[in-house]
Amino acid sequence: MNEIQEERIRQNISAAFYRHGLLCASYPVPIILFTSASILTCCYPLLKLPLPGTGPVEFTTGVRDYSTPSHESQGDLSERPDWYRGPPVAYIQQVLVKAAVSPWDNSLVPVDVFRSPLGRVFSVLEEIRNHVYTDRSLEALCLQVTDLLPGLRRMQAVLPEHGCLLVSPGNYWQNRRDLFDADPDLLKTVHQHEPKGLHTSATLKDLLFGVPGKQTGVNLYSKKRVVTYTITIALSSYDARFVASLRARLKQLHPSANCTLREDHMVHVHFKEEIGIAELIPLVTTYIILFAYIYFSTRKIDMVKSKWGLALAAVVTVLSSLLMSVGLCTLFGLTPTLNGGEIFPYLVVVIGLENVLVLTKSVVSTPVDLEVKLRIAQGLSNESWSIMKNMATELCIILIGYFTFVPAIQEFCLFAVVGLVSDFFLQMFFFTTVLSIDIRRMELADLNRRLPAEAGMPPPKPGPLRPRETPPPPRPSPHTITLQAPAFRNLRLPKRLRVVYFLARTRLAQRIIMVGTVIWIGILVYTDPAGLRTFLAAQVSEQSPLGEAGLPPHLGVAPVFPGGDPTSTLSGLPAPEPTPLPENQSQGHRAAHPEVAPVSSPQITWGPEDEELWRRLSFRHWPSLFSYYNITLAKRYISILPVIPVTLHLSPQEAIDTRHPQDTHHAPPPSIKTSDLQTDLTLYKVAALGLFAGVVLVLLLFCLYRVLCPRNYGQNGVPHGRRRRGDLPCDEYGYSPPISEISPLLLRGHSMDIECLASDGMLLASCCLVGHIRVWDAQTGDCLTVIPNNGLRRSSSSGCWEHRDGWDHISACEAESLLGADFREPGGGAVGGQDVDIFPIRRRTTPARPALFGDQPDLTPLIDTNFGLSPPSQALSSSGFDFGGLVEKAYQEHEPSPTLAFPPSPPPVLPPELPPQNNGDWDSSVWAMELRGNLIATGRSSGKLELWDAVEGSLRCSNEDGVSGITALAFLNNRIVAARLNGSLDFFTVEITKPLGLLQYRGPPGRGSLPPSPCYSSEDVISCQLTRSVQCAHQKPITVLKAAAGRVVTGSQDHTVRVYRLEDSCCLFTLQGHSGGITAIYIDQTMVLASGGQDGTICVWDVLTGSRVSHVYGHRGDVTSLVCTTSCIISSGLDDLICIWDRSTGIKLYSIQQEVGCGASLGVISESLLVTGGQGCVSFWDLNYGDLLQTVYLGQSSEGQSVRQLLVLDNAAIVCDFGSELSLVYVPSVLEKLD
């Protein structure tokens, strides 16, 4: 009951998802618009939230009706920020003093600019301290500080240690006038507390002066000769009347004539929590982990048009779902109290990118030939159940978390729930739609890209973009060869390339940059943000004839910094004419051109910029001031009262009176130089630091790269690394295998490339291009029998060996000279096996053979060298393919030669007195071979099936019922199945006429998975009869034939796989699911059937029901071979990848990238040992971990040859075939390691 219900729910869900997928793929644009709109709507409340960051936040209130805010929040005042509660830490009252010696007299020295104005600070301070308003003094109101932090002993002399927090420049001299007067060098005193090097936070000078350092005017070359400083008072409580009376008093004492500062606003500044480096490091770490997670997740997106696009879409999905969740929570009144930046990575991890990836994978693995809409819908509905299940689980977990009743966790959970839901929404609408667009693009692009690559026959295209409703056109028939004119091909460049070409042609980028630069310079000059104009003006004024009288030598060079000003040069000059000017006159004029006037009287001006001078300070000014007294401003606020302006005018006489005796001896030039130098040095220091950091970073990255990726990525770089350590072959890991451990046994004897290889565990049969069959002992590697092509010869094993020695010595030179050019030409072509175009004759003689055969490497061992297919009449003529005949002639010629000079041809010991017999078919070549018991079944290109005795090398029986060439053979029990080139399938029965009792079994009965094959003795009469011939088993040539467990499975070019029963040769199933020709099939005793096709897909089938178990899209290009173990499927493809899949779920476990062109052969030795062929080597891999266990090199001469076939024998031996040699590798040591 429960299961039924669950099933129903499942069906409903998947149906709903299916409909949804259809919807999304049908109307992508409206849905994306809708989603974007909803994202924006949900994010709208975020605008009200303060931006994250640690900068202070301000809030301004009026002074008049100010009252200390209460602790309780008042709901009605919505514009009031939530931190504006309770009293502030302190009220800051600044008294801004601007002082100048006026009128300026040329008898004054530069020090006079600030000595006497600074000296006046003490009287103002006195005034402030002594101010009393209705028995309330400053002492009662001000913020009492107790002690400096213990670590700040250095500051002890400067900052007030107890009592009122009242800071002013007077603190430099402990607020004592006598110390000030006795100080010979004020600047030195001021600067001695400045930190060396670079500083960003508030310095002591900033703290005491209360204005940015540049504006104080306390230097020797100040232009304006106005000294500005503040006296900062921190009040603990606000008494409006006291402050007002203080303001009135100061104004009365020191009236500022033209001051129009506004005094009605009070600014409250709220400070966030400071983030130190200690808190930053964990944060940064979590973000690094987050990015690694995103990287590793999105890297798995595969088989789509634009990987980056989809990865971006996935990230956008997650991020905007988070934003939506925050926005929604804010909308419903849940203000986030958690530090958003801290929990954000965890939220992303909880929400995860998994669903997105699963969706992509599911959609991608749907059949490619379906319509896009249907693919999306199918993919969605396939994964619907797991998506829903995962989501429900996550929601449950979060709900459990919600009931921990810890406020922080609850809040996190709330956010996570909303985030999950919105993420689901976005996945369903946004990501699915993006995916559908991508898949559609890929379909179009794929057609463009793939077809020219496939034997060069792109179909005539109707237009660049066809309407998306029409299904993609069927693959062009492989028989038609239509080569496109190159001009026509060039017309259809990809859009991206066209854009690039367009850019390159018009040099658009450079022009845009140029125009942009010009505009930028123009704007710069026009708006003059950097004081360029004043700088130029200063330069001009410098070169004016005014300073020619006694210029100090250092001013001869044009100053680089605008700081070097004419005023300093004027100090030593006699004043031309002191021009005292009334204060309130010509102020604007003077202010505009202060530099033009040769001697300017300092003007004290008050502008709106003076209202809030504290804004120009570092935002850490106040926190650092308070932190000296162990008062934190984090998450608290201070209130800054309107500034009190104080203007001080001092007469020159006063300035002269306050001079220190050393002031006049003060030489200004060095100070200018050093200060210039100082700024210079800072700049250089920063640059050097940056450079150093960059270099260190690059080195670090390089080291990391070396550690993590010590291998060369590109395959091109592989060969040069292989020959580094002398002659010893070593693999790309730099590892040379110990020679003694695994030594491959070389089986030599064939003169041509080996085409077919068959084994039954004890014997090993190989057949080369010429058609010679050799039988070897699979244990020892001895050559037992040689069946030459040109007759029924057999040779004893001893003869074989004998010959081998001779052949080795006399060697190839003779062979080459004998066999000559016609030997080599077809031979070379056949070795390549790929290039159809070289052989016009082949195409002529086999019109039925599709051109597509050419690009399937694994077919070449089965089907090749069809030059023998030419009519027998041409066989002995000079067609160039009949080297069987040639070889025969060579024998005849060499007949009288001494016995040692053996003929170099492959059939070694050929008693010359025996005339060639004609019952062997030596006109045609062997296309397929199988070995069972001691019978070798060979299928020839002429359609003849022959049965040979493996031990004696005699022909036992042959069948010539078929005419079409046999492309594949399967030999199981006493049945032989032959697939022919015309697509028909013949079933033969081998009958032995002898009593059953004599039928002996060879080998241990339980050995291996194969049933023990009967051994046929030489006395028996063996006949081979055609029991059934299935004409037109496939529409197109059969490419693969495999038999096991009483089933025969065929795969064909016509995209189908058929399953036959062996006993009655009845077709059980026709399996459809591939969208390309079948290239690889695997079936074993346990009825596991897997097939791979040209479209790169791998299907796993249930042989009993004929249903498809799983379907994965694995390779870019053909699947070249397939092997299964009990837990996984191993596939290799034309893309040189070996992929390992989980058999039950179809999930790719990992993949191994191989060198180019050697990834075709595969074998599984045991459950966890995989062997692959490479360039002259075989590699062993641990399947569980994907580790390379060992690489075995097959021989010094075999470097260039790649292993073409690989056969795993029962006794843990591997036979592989490279070129004309076989190699037998025993792997006992590896097996021991695994057992």
Next chain:
Amino acid sequence: MPRLEEHCWSCSCSASVKTQELSSARWVVCKTAEMMSIITSVLSHAYGSLHSLQSANLIRRGLVLFIVGVVLALVLNLLQIQRNVTLFPEEVLDTLFSSAWWIPLCCGTAAAVVGLLYPCLDQHLGEPHKFKREWASVTRCIAVFVGINHASAKLDFANNVQLSLTLAALSLGLWWTFDRSRSGFGLGLTTAFLATLIAQLLVYNGIYQYTSPDFLYVRSWLPCIFFSGGVTVGNIGRQPGSTFVFRNET
């Protein structure tokens, strides 16, 4: 809590003023040390690859695990120190990185050992770990582990039992989400037990101390942290060797 914050805040502030030059110099030293270690590791790696492929793989794996362990230990320790959960003697806590230099090294070694033990155990038991073997899920696992640490340091719970129970549930969830193997559970438990024992001994001998110990000398959530750490490190150690180089995985 506000008291703690205050302290931290002012502490970091004053430290930044005082030890600015000092810490930058140390930073450089630290960097060079890192570089040196990387270079030596490259050399040792090269030597190892000369020696044998298997041991090279082992060394690479161990190296990655060691680095992960050191970095995690540094970061998480910092997290604990700044929340005043663990107290180190004043003279040890001079700067951020010289504080208890032996902790990251120990953690790195432990991570390497545990991480290499996991695949060995898998192989021994004959049940290769197949569940969620991608780097994406491994990074996810690391993130959750850091999250658990973060929670242990930053969350304000009503009482310690609640905190410990929550963290225990979280670490069990971590195991269930990312591991689900018997060997992982067993080894995680063993790691937790041994590491807690060592921590107890260390605290007993006065090497360092916890502000408010509630489980003999240490915090009661410490085993949970060690358990999830073991599982995390095991997850890294179980990655297929070929993908460890980031080369063979597409």
